[in-house]
Amino acid sequence: MKKIENLESHFTATGFVLNKSFDKGLVIFHKKLQCWLPAGGHVDPGEMPHDAVVREVFEETGVVAKLVNGSKDLFLSQTTEIQIYAPIFVVHELISARKDVPEHMHYDFIYFLIAEDETLNPQLNEVEGVKWGTSSELENMKTTEATLKIYKELFMRCDQMR
Numbered sequence: 001m002k003k004i005e006n007l008e009s010h011f012t013a014t015g016f017v018l019n020k021s022f023d024k025g026l027v028i029f030h031k032k033l034q035c036w037l038p039a040g041g042h043v044d045p046g047e048m049p050h051d052a053v054v055r056e057v058f059e060e061t062g063v064v065a066k067l068v069n070g071s072k073d074l075f076l077s078q079t080t081e082i083q084i085y086a087p088i089f090v091v092h093e094l095i096s097a098r099k100d101v102p103e104h105m106h107y108d109f110i111y112f113l114i115a116e117d118e119t120l121n122p123q124l125n126e127v128e129g130v131k132w133g134t135s136s137e138l139e140n141m142k143t144t145e146a147t148l149k150i151y152k153e154l155f156m157r158c159d160q161m162r
Helices: 049-061 135-139 145-161
Strands: 009-018 025-030 035-037 039-042 065-068 089-095 104-115 129-133
Touching (some): 009 145, 025 039, 025 049, 025 135, 039 049, 049 065, 049 104, 129 135
Parallel strands (some): 009 104
Antiparallel strands (some): 009 039, 025 129, 065 104, 089 104
16 A cells, blocks of 8 residues: 555545534435445536535535635635635545545545525436435434534534524
C-alpha cells in the first residue's frame, strides 16, 4: 500500500440535508458501496464546493435544498475577496481501489442544507434509492459511522435552536 501522503487526492462535497421541521435526514442508497449515505460527489473543475453540493443533492435526489453557512458572515464588500459558504466539517477519506479506480483520497467538504420540501425524485442512474429518516431510523440503516455522527450532531444542534 502507498503512503497516504502519496495518493492522488480529489475534492468532494457531501450534503447533510434536514427537512424544514428538522426531524428527518436525507440519504441515498449508494450503488457501489451498497449502503445509505448523504448525497454528494466530486467537485467539478472550476466549481465551488458549496455549488457542487447543491448540484449533487439535486441530481441524486431531486430535492432543492438551501445551504446553511458554517461560519460567521464577514460582510466582505470587495470584488476581489468574497466569502464562500463554509462547510461544517472537512473529512480526509481513504477511498479503496475498485476495478476501474485505484486507491485514492478525498478531501470531503461536509455541508448542512435545509430542504425546500420533502418531495423525492431520485435519479436512478445515480442512486438505487432515496429516503428521509428520523434519527432512530437512520441508526437502523446500513450506513457509516461518520454519517450517523454528523446527523446526530445536526439533530442535536437543531433541537437546541428550538
